[in-house]
Amino acid sequence: MSKLSRRGFFKVAGAAVAVTAVDARAAAGHAAPPAAAPAHYTFFKGAEKNFIEAAVERLIPSDDNGPGAREAGVAYYIDVQLAGAWGAGERLYRSGPWHSGAPTQGYQLPFTPAELYRHALRGIEADLKKRGVSSFSKMSPQDQDKYLTSLQTGNTDLDGVPSNVFFESLLEMTIEGYFSDPVYGGNKDMVAWRAIGFPGAYATYYDLVDQHGIKFTRAPLSLGEDVRGRVHLHPNIPAYGEHKVQGKVQGGK
């Protein structure tokens, strides 16, 4: 990847109109090394890992349009989310009684995301065994798509988890991991943002918003990027962040 494609310029009708400190840095030769590939999974075990990697590759495949979810680190993203606060049920009201409701009432299962994946993946393994398939990852891409479609449209009981509920969660987390900031472990090297042309955590377009139709070619920016353009992973930022203890801001001069 050339320096210029990583650290491009604003262009209006082909003319560079702005060179910022970041561009100047790139021009001075500080090419950004790609983020290191995650070495291991925390949450997924043996066969689970193979399924997730193969499944996210089918949901967003690598092809002529660029890297897909697997290459972008989405399996790792999902792994870290499930191993952390989100997997444990952060932001999920978890008091019973438990009843299945209408679809308009939303998710009503007692599973945390981590439990949901654990049960569903166990159920998928058993289901594949029943069908005489040794492993999802060894199926042809066409057969993998057929199987994923059967999960999506069917209501197979995957160790207590309806297959369509699991599929929707897998698709949602795959899209999240693909498009979220690379600090979370997916969207590695901002490949998804580059593919669509989203500039990421960049903060100001005041001078550009009324230059209608301008082609924005500057490389995207991650919130975990250091001055040398390296993205540092912080995959377990809790949604709720630091919750300050009771503060008392007393009036008075």
Add this chain to the structure above:
Amino acid sequence: MATKLAEVDAVLLGVGLVGTILGRELTRAGLKVVGLERGGPQFTVPDFQGPEIHDELRYAIRKALMQDNVKEPLTFRNNSSQRALPIRRWASFLPGSGLGGAAVHWNGQTYRFQDTDFRAYSHNVERYGKNFVPQDVLLQDWGVTAAEMEPYYDRFEYLLGVAGKAGNIKGQKIDGGNPFEDPRARDYPTPPMKEPYGSAMFRKAAASLGYHPYPQPSSNMSQPYTNPEGVQLKTCMFCGFCERFACEHYAKSSPQTILLPVLLKDPNFTLRTGAQVQKINLDSSRKHATGVTYIDAAGREFEQPAKLVIVGTFALNNVRMLLLSGIGKPYDPKSGKGTVGRNYAYQTVSGVQVFYDEKVNINPFMRSGACGTVISDFVSDNFDHGPHGFIGGAYIGEVMSHGRPIEFHPTPPGTPAWGADWKKAVIKHYNHTASLTIHGSSIASPNNYLDLDPTYKDAWGNPVLRMTFEFPQNDVKMSAYITQKAIEIGKAMGGTQVHGAPRKGPYDVTEYQTTHNTGGTVMGSDPSTSVVNRYLQSWDVPNVFVIGASNFPQNASYNPTDTVGALAYWAADAITKQYLKSPGPLVHA
């Protein structure tokens, strides 16, 4: 056992937009005021700073700034024959929490309601006759007029520094503004925002069809602004991280950027964060509030006695607080009697997408929370409803607020939900799609209401709020008619494909629509159909004032915040100029 604190003149429930305004007005009148905020303290520096604030996953998807639904959910059902179940994750609407409340994560779309909205019942009967009002709706007047509200809108808009273009100053129509607005005393405090590309195409298309496009009034700043309180805002950078986020640039009007810096310095004001109010305490007559009981973040219980109680939390929580405290009679849909929880309404929102070819760079990420161009030709009663058989309306606008890709990756109908073809379509359309919003009114219905859930509890053991809601037929008809108009405008915008669908039932809490929940403690002139009088004073307990979008008898076509702010100043005026001189009912039923 609760620790009993020293009595204060007034206690505020919630220190968001309403609490901050009331805190300022009451301390200025010499009152000792305690503000109780359930969430934490948060400020532009250090809490809202970039680049960390530009994190779509954390703020927009995981909803970091929102009410903690693990502690305080609500339950939902489409109709009263269903079992209500907890909304286990926020989606359809997003109540805020923490200092500044939902006015931290709002977009800043700042419209005045029209006189035809405030006089919804009388106006429609005058123009169309009694029989025109559908049988299955609750349509009523607010007890105030647009002319009465004008000075309070004016004051609130100058506090915020709203960027806009007047369409009617003292009866004089002005080209380029909203020609349907009621007269305003003076122009907006600041000029309109810059117009993004898609909005400009909308403007041309709407004008070519004979409509009246104008810039959306915005509480994101078009230029630096110092408000009458001496607090300074800065210019909006169009960063595309506005609603669901807090502003790092001091460019979005929020309590932190318009008023809190002044209020927090006032020796008459004390802020307590992490204070979860359990109930408003009443004396044995049940006609007088003695203060509130709250539990702090460490679980300690306090009683805060106060002469005056201001309920200024999010609309849904205002309703719940009255129900938990036994103030007013809960609405019973079977008998139609009771008022608390009655007239719950929402917003009827639909969308249209205009897909362009790849030569047209829309740059959806270069947006602010409130920018873009709208028309009000179909708002409220700005068009003849006679042939249509519904009440209410909608504005149509190209008011995109961001291009954050987890939430925004438009594809035309027929695109698969995943796989290579999905990926190809997302890449093809991401930067080449403009979205139109049809932001419609919501009429109250006898079947839509709020009450306490009989089963589910919050983290403190109190019943959660139960919402029963379905889109009334009136609003489904309205959405069908006006969404079609938006599709016609979309087709005139020069794209290759235009797609859109009106809002239909069933109402689904898993899809984000809007956080414009209204009603439940509505204002009015008749205690049998309203919870508070026209000054937002409880009919039942006169030293309790309830302020917020919960006061709306039905929701109008426009976004609610300007009206909430105007009502806050309206009530503050009544309290400081009338109530404090002679505490008691300001209106005799």
